[in-house]
Amino acid sequence: MTSGFPDLWDTRSFGRSLDAAFNAVVANWGPTLEMIFMPLLRLLTGLERGLQFLPWWVVVGMFCAFTYAVSRQWRPVIAVAALLVTLGLLGVWNDAMATIALMLAATLISVALGMPTGIAMSRSDRVRRAMLPVLDIMQTMPIFVYLIPFVMLFGPGKIPALLATIVFAIPPVIRLTDLGIRQVDAEILEASRSFGASSRQQLWTVQVPLAMPTIMAGINQTTMMALSMVVIASMIGAGGLGYQVLQGIQRLEVSRGLIAGLGIVVLAITFDRIAQSYGRRVQANLHREKA
């Protein structure tokens, strides 16, 4: 077979050695890695069981209370309650709870890892230069490329689904934490330095609070991206609404796919409402109109 480009080096044997190396990792480290990620699995299954075990009205109440706590307004609370009841009416309550659990776990872990990473990027141009291409690759690499290795490492199940979701969803929170902190008004930062703030004090009293609206926009995007992963994640055992969509496709049941798909849309709107109402309140605090 002719090829357009000369064979300058042996890509085939390179590929083979890469595969061999990865197989060795799977064989030798698979169980260890599984142990390491056990707490993640516990978090995820705990959330899922908890949400499915509680009566629906308790779950709705919890979400409403949380929405009110972050927004201090009744309109988003009513919207969230209506949206969640819609999920129940669509008959996908348990699947929706499984999906929410995956999303929440992925978002929590993304924020827990992403915010410190973003902060580190904002404080060092060198870290930023190193991280930006990594983030670009994470966002452009087709998901299936890293889905397969995750499955090989952990076997089909919730852990690879969760990890793949995190890899896919974490870039926005990292990028926007970095951006938000870099955009903080230099004069306010200078004022804080002039009063003797240490760099840690500058971070927590000025940079993070003033970057919060931007960071929240990043968390919102991360949530949405996690949600958009649920169908793909269900292919490797995540369950939930995504699995229903998958089954709908496999069995050619348009109704099943459509209803589960609607459920995903409703979830997306719910989380977007909560995040936006919080964002508005933070913004309002920063730029209050004259009383």
Place this chain on the structure above:
Amino acid sequence: MMVGPVKIRVEGVSKVFGREPKAALAKVRDGMDKAQLLEGTGHVLGLYEITLNIRAGEIFVIMGLSGCGKSTLIRHFNRLIEPTDGRILFDGEDILTYDTARLQAFRRRKVAMVFQRFALLPHKTVIENVAYGLTLDGVERASAMARAADQIALVGLAGFEDSYPAQLSGGMQQRVGLARALATDADVLLMDEAFSALDPLIRHDMQLQLKDLQGRLGKTIVFITHDLDEALLLGDHIAILKDGTLRQSGTGADILAHPADEYVARFVRDVNRGRILLCGAFAEAGLIPAADAPVIPAETTLEAAFAIFAGGAPAVAIRGRDGTITGGLTPRRVMEALARE
């Protein structure tokens, strides 16, 4: 004015911005000027060989037009900017030798700064802003709040403790900025064009309030401005900067009466001299006014003498600080003083 000991001494401070400031500064010492330096090496000469003494308890005004280096200079006093060369002594101690911890303690307790565009923390209330320096210093919350409340009352903002900065007018925000600087009980206030962003009337109120506060609290205030009238109103001493070099420093009356060079002379030309120049400087020692002539102290401004001349007196007697009559002043002499180009 009370003349205190030297509080801040600036000794041969130079600042060059760029990649290799030391080498660039050496070129300036060899005779390169600011424009050539920028052209040839891409370095910006910010300050060159500034030497100043700022005394305890005075308002020291550093003035000049934008780009003259005044904001750069004031940031050397709390090391927000590090000099390329020179020494900065605060109460006789070289602050450039301080390590990070020492510098932070110095900034928390010894100097406080007020900014042109207020630079308040928008997410904190007025009282939290005022208490900011204290909380950074680890002062216990209740006592920090109590001290902050006192300062808020002092600047006339009682009742606004729980407002957010954006709810206040510019003048009120700058009062918060002032209260925040006063709250740490620092000896020295650095005010970087603190009133430049305010409306003229509010600005004048703030100037008077600052003079009043300084009279009561005896702070040392370094005040930056581009406004000569503000400099003359506030400053016990004034330093005039141009292109990063110190052109002249002295009292306002000194500078008006004896401008050091053409630039300073042009700068002060349009000032209302009558409000600044003092009668004592123009009294004629040879002129002995009539025994019934009005007597005025030497530190009266020329403008204040107008009213007496308007009453028809042909001459007034000038009384020196020690109480003796040092000479006489005629309307003609006053006219000459005011007319001088």
